[in-house]
Amino acid sequence: MENSEKKKPKLKMAVYWGAACGGCCVSVLDVHEKLFDITELADLVFWPIALDVKYDDVRAMPNGYIDVTLFNGAIRNSENQYMAMLLREKSKILVAYGSCAHLGGIPGLANFTNRDGIFERVYDTSESTVNPEKTRPQLKTQVPEGELHLPYFFDDVLALDQVVCVDYYVPGCPPQTERLVEVFMAIATGATLPSKKTVLGAWDKTQCDECIRTKTDKKTIKEFRRPYEIEDDGETCFLEQGVICMGPATRGGCGYRCIKGNAPCKGCYGPSPDISDPGAKMISSIGTMIDSNDPVEISEIVDQVADPAGTFYRFSLPGSIIRRKIL
Amino acid sequence: MEFQPTIISFLCNWCSYTGADLAGTSRMKYAPNIRIIRIMCSGRVDPTFVLKSFREGADGVLICGCHPGDCHYHEGNYKCLRRFKLLHKYIQQMGIHKDRLRLEWISASEGRQFADLVDNMTERLMELGPSPIKEIMEIA
Ligand code: FES
Numbered sequence: 001m002e003n004s005e006k007k008k009p010k011l012k013m014a015v016y017w018g019a020a021c022g023g024c025c026v027s028v029l030d031v032h033e034k035l036f037d038i039t040e041l042a043d044l045v046f047w048p049i050a051l052d053v054k055y056d057d058v059r060a061m062p063n064g065y066i067d068v069t070l071f072n073g074a075i076r077n078s079e080n081q082y083m084a085m086l087l088r089e090k091s092k093i094l095v096a097y098g099s100c101a102h103l104g105g106i107p108g109l110a111n112f113t114n115r116d117g118i119f120e121r122v123y124d125t126s127e128s129t130v131n132p133e134k135t136r137p138q139l140k141t142q143v144p145e146g147e148l149h150l151p152y153f154f155d156d157v158l159a160l161d162q163v164v165c166v167d168y169y170v171p172g173c174p175p176q177t178e179r180l181v182e183v184f185m186a187i188a189t190g191a192t193l194p195s196k197k198t199v200l201g202a203w204d205k206t207q208c209d210e211c212i213r214t215k216t217d218k219k220t221i222k223e224f225r226r227p228y229e230i231e232d233d234g235e236t237c238f239l240e241q242g243v244i245c246m247g248p249a250t251r252g253g254c255g256y257r258c259i260k261g262n263a264p265c266k267g268c269y270g271p272s273p274d275i276s277d278p279g280a281k282m283i284s285s286i287g288t289m290i291d292s293n294d295p296v297e298i299s300e301i302v303d304q305v306a307d308p309a310g311t312f313y314r315f316s317l318p319g320s321i322i323r324r325k326i327l
Numbered sequence: 328m329e330f331q332p333t334i335i336s337f338l339c340n341w342c343s344y345t346g347a348d349l350a351g352t353s354r355m356k357y358a359p360n361i362r363i364i365r366i367m368c369s370g371r372v373d374p375t376f377v378l379k380s381f382r383e384g385a386d387g388v389l390i391c392g393c394h395p396g397d398c399h400y401h402e403g404n405y406k407c408l409r410r411f412k413l414l415h416k417y418i419q420q421m422g423i424h425k426d427r428l429r430l431e432w433i434s435a436s437e438g439r440q441f442a443d444l445v446d447n448m449t450e451r452l453m454e455l456g457p458s459p460i461k462e463i464m465e466i467a
Contacts, residue, residue, distance in 0.1 A: 162466050279417060280374035287410030293395070295408065302412040309420040321378040326422030326463055 011067045011188055013038075014046035014058075015097075016087055018080035019107040019157065020073030024098035025049040027174035028070065034181055041188040042067075061090050068187055070097040070170070074107045074318065075158040079151035088164040093187070095200075097180075099173040099268045101160040102199075104318025106173070109310065111317050111324035114155040159319045169199045173268035173315055176201070176255050199273070202253030206272050207245075207265050210252055213237045220291035224304035227264065238264040239289065244311055249281035268315045277321045279312035332386035332452035334361045334445070337376065339369045341399040342434045343391035349438030357442035358449035361389070368392065369430075370403025374414045377428060381418075384461040387427045387452045391441070394432040404432070426451050427458065 015028055029050070031038060045066060046053045069091040075081050088094050099105035110118060123131055141148045160166050170183060179201030186193065194200065208215070215237040225242040232238075238245035238259075246267030247259075254269050271278045286305075292298050305311070313320055338344040344365045350357060366372065369392025380388050390411065392404040411430040419425050429448060433441050 156466075158466065277375050277378060280378055283374045283410050283413045283417065287413055288406055290409045292409075293402075293405045298409050298412055302409070302416060305413065305416070307420070308413060308417040312417070321375070321382050322418075322421045322423070322460070323464055325420070326459060 011042035012045045012065060013042040014044070014066045014069040014087065014091065016046065016048065016069065016071050016073075016083060018071065018073030018084065018101065018160070019076040020098070020100050021106070022049065024070075024072030024100075024174045027098075027177055028180065030177040031181055038181075038184060038188075042184075058086060058090060063089050064092050066091040068093045068095065068184075070095050071101050071160055072098040072174075074100040074104050075154075075160060075163045076107055076110065076156075077151040077153045081154075081163055082151075084160060084164045093167045094160075094164065095183075096160040096166045096169045098175055099171060099270065099315040101166075102169045102171045102319070103270050103316040104157050104159045104323075105268075105315050108157045108159070108316070108318040109314070110157045112309070113325070114327060115153050117327075119153075156324055157318050162318065167196050168193075169197075170201045171199060171251065171269045172202070172254055173266075176253070176257070178255070179253065199251070199270075202251045202269050204273050205252050206275075207247035207250045207252050207254075207256070207259075207269075211237070211247055212256055212259060215240065219289045221286070221289045222291045222301070224301065232262055234262055239286075244282075244286070244305065246278070246282065246312070246314075248285040249275055249278040249312070266314055267312070270316055270319070278316050279308070279320060282312045283308070330453060330457055332360050332449060332455075332457070333384065334387040334389055334448060334452065335380040335385040336361050336363050336389040336391065337366050337369070337372050338363055338433075339371075339392045339399075339403070340365055340367050342393035342397060342432075343369075343441070345435035346391075346433040346437045346441045349436065350442045351438075353438050355438060355442040357445045360449045360452075361445050368398060368400050368403035369407035370398070370400060370405075372407055372410070374410055377414060377418075381423065381427070381458065381460045382464050384458070386455075386458040387429070387448055389444075389448060390428075390430045391433045391444075392430070394434055397434065423458075423460065424455055426455060 015025060017025055046058055069087045075084055096102050100107055119136055123136055137150050139150055183200045214235050219240055221242050223242050227243050230241050230243060243264050245264035247265045249271055250265050250267045251269040251272045258265055267278055275281045290298060290301050338347055369390055372390050377388050392407055398404040415428060418428055431444055
């Protein structure tokens with residue numbers, strides 16, 4: 001037994017981040033003591049948040065050297081893009097890990113503007129900035145020690161599969177750690193994997209399908225309200241209380257983390273397989289619920305949805321049908 | 328050559344499609360820019376249809392249903408109206424001109440109104456020019 005285990009080569013695993021907040025890498029750390037089970041089966045060959053491995057070390061690896069790469073974060077600059085392509089080449093299985101790699105995530109909201117708009121805000125108009133010379137980041141800077149380089153910042157934020165071929169998706173902001181362990185164990189133990197391009201670690205059903213809150217069949221909305229404007233009883237469906245909840249358009253599998261915390265679903269797990277666009281689905285479901293047939297009153301009710309685009313596509317703008325604002 | 332817009336149109340089977348048919352059988356002349364898709368009820372128009380039409384190059388999208396109170400399925404056109412208002416708000420946030428998407432009621436006897444509506448929308452889209460959406464959505 002011991003001998004045969006020794007003979008089995010350990011998996012080589014990498015975790016990398018593109019345009020991300022770091023939360024996905026931390027969610028990997030959240031496996032806690034299970035990390036020992038993982039390191040028993042796998043060697044982490046590249047993981048900048050925890051290991052000091054350089055670009056050159058990755059470049060030196062033969063193609064297909066890494067068994068599994070968990071790539072988190074969206075693609076919004078030339079470094080993200082380069083690393084996505086490099087890791088694609090070096091990995092047998094490339095997983096888009098987390099909402100940003102899956103559909104663009106929170107950084108994807110930058111698709112409401114573009115590079116110039118973002119630079120102007122960040123380097124000129126933000127309240128804490130004083131920049132009369134209108135200094136902007138330079139791609140090259142000469143310092144006594146040599147030339148320094150910065151990546152080129154794109155106009156568009158892209159999901160990982162808009163740049164390279166992706167084998168699997170593990171959604172979530174961040175993905176629920178238990179799901180990661182399940183997926184990892186499946187890969188490590190050589191269980192037969194589902195067909196390529198599938199979403200792992202989430203259900204095909206929507207949040208609403210198995211939501212723990214009580215729902216009636218007669219869902220009607222006379223007034224949309226922000227969560228702070230209601231006195232939540234902790235039990236009734238948020239939509240029935242007039243609060244927008246992304247449940248109808250979102251995959252289950254997250255363990256109802258938000259709902260259990262008495263907050264409506266924000267949609268980080270992305271749309272379920274039969275939904276091609278989360279916003280279209282939300283417009284469709286909410287439209288059905290609006291309790292009025294009078295055009296004027298309908299307009300008034302619709303006006304209470306302050307920011308449909310930002311609400312319905314909070315985690316998925318780059319991956320949706322209209323993937324950016326027309327400027 | 329003058330720009331000719333393409334309008335994707337969803338007409339409900341019971342009133343609006345019959346209205347469009349009347350315009351045809353009465354030999355009314357109207358702009359040839361419309362591509363009609365017959366659906367059972369305006370309540371069947373999934374917002375995805377509209378977004379996909381734009382994404383794939385439509386310059387305008389026109390939804391037509393029975394007049395309020397006349398829907399063959401009682402409430403379909405009201406549902407459509409509510410979705411339309413929300414969708415209209417959303418597309419404007421995305422920088423799509425509001426006149427590129429319209430919802431109108433056309434009854435089975437309103438062939439003339441239908442022909443005028445198509446002419447009118449075509450004219451407006453000619454003013455707005457070609458829709459940039461398809462090109463912008465492409466990933467270089
Ligand atoms: S049947 Fe015409 S709108 Fe419903």
